[in-house]
Amino acid sequence: VAAHITARLYLFWSVKLITLTTDFGTRDWFVGTMKGVMLGIQPRAAIVDIAHEIPPGDIRAGAFALAASFAYFPKGTIHVAVVDPGVGGERKAIAVQTANYSFVGPDNGVLSWALAREEIKAIRALENKTYFLSPISRTFHGRDIFAPVAAHLSSGVPISKFGPALQNFARLPWPEPRRTGGRVQGEIIYFDRFGNAVTNIRVHDLPSSARKPTRIRMKGRSLPIGEFYQAVAPGRALALNGSSGLLEISVNGGSAAEILKLTIGDQLTVEPR
Amino acid sequence: VAAHITARLYLFWSVKLITLTTDFGTRDWFVGTMKGVMLGIQPRAAIVDIAHEIPPGDIRAGAFALAASFAYFPKGTIHVAVVDPGVGGERKAIAVQTANYSFVGPDNGVLSWALAREEIKAIRALENKTYFLSPISRTFHGRDIFAPVAAHLSSGVPISKFGPALQNFARLPWPEPRRTGGRVQGEIIYFDRFGNAVTNIRVHDLPSSARKPTRIRMKGRSLPIGEFYQAVAPGRALALNGSSGLLEISVNGGSAAEILKLTIGDQLTVEPR
């Protein structure tokens, strides 16, 4: 009896982890209502905010935030990402099952950089209104479609119930660095809160001779490589292996974005010795 | 035995949902301490943030955020709203039981637009210090009164324990649109993060001949009606049925507030064909 009850309760009470990545901000009630909808369907959901201050409509920033964070969550987590300037129009809504996670969001590429690192098991268009709120607004599918679908998914509804199988999902192009001889040329793709400039150069992918390059050239400057911020004097710039595995340009104790006057798309070159 | 244990545990472990709507912001520790106080009393509380960036002291903005979101939470949820410029003074503190929810906050109108849509069952003044923190500050009743009362309420303390019955609660006037013939004249009451301008015109309340009006007149402009943002070209304005059921003025891919230079109180007219 005891074992049986324990097993049943374990299933019943096991945590259902759902993450949210949106451009809804936190000054309005939008994210709160999504959580209310989800908890009404699945009261055991543990909902974690990844980011809500994605610039309005900036699909690439949302895709990057999700790709940088999703793999730090336990297997089985359901990741919901809603940066959705085309809400209410022709773009599809999808759920994607991978070897480790489920993903739910608009099919506009916001999921694609995370999905690129996962083994895809199933892709479904979200068309079964049984699992939507009713009525469905034309401007807030986060609340009316994505939140309830994620909650039903976390409650054990099989992904096949949500709509027809799709062969593919929309993919955002990743700005690949260019390689010429031993040189690697890349660009700035993101600034974080601290003003660190994240580049598209994956440190692991650098040719081994360039793993410890002596020079980063950027806007006429030559930057040293360091392992952490205080490897250079306060106020000085350096390049380092950022926490997402991408080369970053930083200033010890300051904002590289401001001090070096950087903008998205600025070019840099890694030159091995 | 199994059934009995399961039933007891279900009661014991069932989720106690509490929402928070405040003007405390998230840069200080205020909201965190409210959660600490609540979890100390009711460790099973699931606390959901609706909004904390209500402009300081803006009771109407708080009332609007709560009214737009409360009904998306499951029955039994306890909604706490604290926008409280009169804290420590003469205004009462109240708890209100409705057919579906409980509400806790200062009696200054911040609860009133949500309560207007609910069937009221009981109104109580919060006066029983047994359920307050001790000592009680004169400037942070969110932490010292509203948080512990909400937590005790979620733990099963009957609302009658908190203080004497009241006959009524403070109500904020809702700015009703004016109707002249088939025309409906309203105004802008809220801007969301995206710069969408929410009006006081409830789309459902428009006369049926006006449900599909051909013209919205606003500041000398004539705006088309659409169903979603991309119904017009990028950068163009439209009016649509917003996600709260109110007519909204939006710009596809932009901020209506900025592009149309709108402010709270700006007038608009819906003119049926």
Added chain:
Amino acid sequence: VAAHITARLYLFWSVKLITLTTDFGTRDWFVGTMKGVMLGIQPRAAIVDIAHEIPPGDIRAGAFALAASFAYFPKGTIHVAVVDPGVGGERKAIAVQTANYSFVGPDNGVLSWALAREEIKAIRALENKTYFLSPISRTFHGRDIFAPVAAHLSSGVPISKFGPALQNFARLPWPEPRRTGGRVQGEIIYFDRFGNAVTNIRVHDLPSSARKPTRIRMKGRSLPIGEFYQAVAPGRALALNGSSGLLEISVNGGSAAEILKLTIGDQLTVEPR
């Protein structure tokens, strides 16, 4: 059987409360990934945000936010504070057990104002990589060291497992007010969201003759003492006993910081009658 199961389940399901105080902001994915890491180790963790908008690298502001809030959480809570400009360098990482709580963070003083009010039971350097993520970045120990250590601690790993005992931790000096005769001279140490200016003068520590002083002198002004904001007319300044037990300078319905043009370090004098 029933009692046994209930007891086992109680232990298994009891809430593991962890708080977070950081300068990571909420616009990036940093805090979300910390939560993912923790929930992967301890799925029952209830994680509460105290503050994430601590100004980048401002150890004192982080220490103050933690000191103002930690004691409102139930006994057994694990407090994680990460304001860590020296990340990846020589500063130690520590866990501290006190009579009531556990604290986890860099040993740079960010924990010290909270710890000053607690009875210290054990201090450990975090050196056992068994309890870290692997690989460990050099720039994000919040995710790679502090989050997993806090989660293991909440799962019952004894603090002695994380590394060698330390005799002490780094302490930030607290700016003590000066007393001359009956006068107490202090300074502004923090502004909250509302523009209230928190001083270093603990109201409880004022000489009893000064508990109800008639004058606060500040920048050539004489401010009245009140008990709550509306004790003075709208737009007028006053001094009051703030919610953290420290003397605050406030303006009824406005920002004292803006209206009185205050800055951190501004001096004030409490003069008893």
